[in-house]
Amino acid sequence: MIRTVVVAAGLILGLSAVVAQSDPIAQRRDAMKAVGAATREGAAIAKGEAAFDSAKVQMIFKVYADAAKRLPALYPETAKSGGETTAGPKIWEDQGGFKTALAKFETEAVAGGAAAKDLDSFRSAFGAATKNCGSCHEVYRIKK
Amino acid sequence: MRRLFLTLGIFILLGLAGFYVFTDPRVVSPAPEIGTLPPPDVENGKLLFAAGGCSSCHATPGQDDKLRLGGGLALPSPFGTFHAPNISPHTRDGIGNWGVKDFVDAMATGVSPSGQHYYPAFPYTSYRLMPPKALADLFAYIRTLPSVEGRAPGHDLPFPFNIRRAVGGWKLLFFDGTPFRPDPTKSEEWNRGAYLVQGPGHCAECHSNRNALGAIIPSTRFAGGPDPEGKGFVPNITQHADGLANWSKSEIAEMLKTGFTPSFDSVGGSMAPVVRNIAQLSDADRMAMAEFIKSLPAVAGPPRPKKAE
Numbered sequence: 001m002i003r004t005v006v007v008a009a010g011l012i013l014g015l016s017a018v019v020a021q022s023d024p025i026a027q028r029r030d031a032m033k034a035v036g037a038a039t040r041e042g043a044a045i046a047k048g049e050a051a052f053d054s055a056k057v058q059m060i061f062k063v064y065a066d067a068a069k070r071l072p073a074l075y076p077e078t079a080k081s082g083g084e085t086t087a088g089p090k091i092w093e094d095q096g097g098f099k100t101a102l103a104k105f106e107t108e109a110v111a112g113g114a115a116a117k118d119l120d121s122f123r124s125a126f127g128a129a130t131k132n133c134g135s136c137h138e139v140y141r142i143k144k
Numbered sequence: 145m146r147r148l149f150l151t152l153g154i155f156i157l158l159g160l161a162g163f164y165v166f167t168d169p170r171v172v173s174p175a176p177e178i179g180t181l182p183p184p185d186v187e188n189g190k191l192l193f194a195a196g197g198c199s200s201c202h203a204t205p206g207q208d209d210k211l212r213l214g215g216g217l218a219l220p221s222p223f224g225t226f227h228a229p230n231i232s233p234h235t236r237d238g239i240g241n242w243g244v245k246d247f248v249d250a251m252a253t254g255v256s257p258s259g260q261h262y263y264p265a266f267p268y269t270s271y272r273l274m275p276p277k278a279l280a281d282l283f284a285y286i287r288t289l290p291s292v293e294g295r296a297p298g299h300d301l302p303f304p305f306n307i308r309r310a311v312g313g314w315k316l317l318f319f320d321g322t323p324f325r326p327d328p329t330k331s332e333e334w335n336r337g338a339y340l341v342q343g344p345g346h347c348a349e350c351h352s353n354r355n356a357l358g359a360i361i362p363s364t365r366f367a368g369g370p371d372p373e374g375k376g377f378v379p380n381i382t383q384h385a386d387g388l389a390n391w392s393k394s395e396i397a398e399m400l401k402t403g404f405t406p407s408f409d410s411v412g413g414s415m416a417p418v419v420r421n422i423a424q425l426s427d428a429d430r431m432a433m434a435e436f437i438k439s440l441p442a443v444a445g446p447p448r449p450k451k452a453e
Contacts, residue, residue: 032409036407036408036410037408039404039408040407043408086376088376088412088413133404133410134403134410134411136412137410137411137412137413137416138413138414138416140412141412141413142376142413143371143376143377143379143412143413143414
């Protein structure tokens with residue numbers, strides 16, 4: 001009995017992973033949500049609502065860098081619309097610019113992680129990295 | 145039979161005469177006191193320049209200096225494509241040889257110094273709420289910016305929208321020329337916010353649904369609608385559940401400063417430059433805007449288009 005449950009659970013897990021794999025819209029939404037959640041934590045620290053915590057700060061920049069690395073592949077020609085997406089047509093009209101913008105985000109996230117040693121250095125690195133959100137959304141995202 | 149034609153002819157003539165009279169762009173200037181204004185406050189002009197988002201439309205596209213106001217940005221609309229003009233202090237191509245009164249009339253009544261109507265793609269429908277003193281400050285600030293040579297291309301509008309005179313009829317139907325009047329029953333903060341949001345900020349120009357003639361439908365003002373530039377949907381910013389009912393005042397002020405929503409999404413599209421501009425205001429001004437926005441009655445917006453499957 002237990003074995004059946006475990007196998008079934010394993011299968012379901014595997015299956016949902018496959019479904020997620022084949023659904024780039026859901027995947028990029030998850031990546032963006034992770035960035036948003038990290039930004040929430042970072043903003044609390046920057047505003048002094050949460051204490052400066054080096055491990056947490058490193059995690060924030062790592063989430064940014066990972067997302068920036070994964071995102072370029074999550075906008076295939078087959079996932080322009082359908083599902084819940086606010087991806088703008090400019091992504092596919094200007095793939096070069098889109099990838100450059102994400103590469104810049106990744107570079108600044110990595111540099112941010114290296115630079116953020118205390119609250120002040122974190123604030124400026126966090127400010128620089130999160131500027132990428134608005135500048136990229138301005139061009140590559142439609143209003144919703 | 146002849147009588148019928150005669151009567152018809154008279155009616156047509158009367159109609160044309162009426163059109164001519166009622167669409168006359170000559171204005172009663174809102175600024176009779178122009179000559180008596182104190183010296184302009186350039187700092188206040190700079191603030192209004194940011195609040196008004198002037199550079200978002202008038203900065204020369206394709207370069208980074210937002211203070212080079214050479215114009216040329218294309219603004220697509222259901223009526224054709226508008227091109228933002230050069231408003232730099234260049235004397236031939238910009239507004240370098242305008243007087244203060246020319247500027248005030250343009251901003252508050254939508255009429256050019258040569259006596260032509262401006263299309264309401266230029267949001268004088270909101271800017272009119274700025275008093276002549278504020279407009280004179282703004283004008284003084286713009287005159288400190290670099291002079292940029294070159295004219296923007298003309299508007300690309302099909303018939304009948306290319307007849308500027310017809311804008312006079314549009315104004316008769318839809319343009320309210322009254323200046324801002326503070327509500328004495330409300331706080332000073334609320335009034336400051338009401339002024340910034342409705343006047344220079346011209347938030348309703350995008351966050352509202354428009355009728356077939358491109359005028360904001362008053363009953364759903366601020367309740368969002370299809371993006372007038374044709375991409376996506378602009379959110380409802382009233383206190384409706386689909387709007388900002390769950391946002392606190394400080395969350396609204398924070399979004400106007402950093403671009404982050406309460407769920408740490410980052411606003412995009414043309415709201416991104418709006419945030420860059422409003423971020424230049426003081427915290428107190430952003431809180432005032434939020435105070436006013438929190439007071440907007442809940443209004444259901446037009447239905448969102450179904451998601452494409």
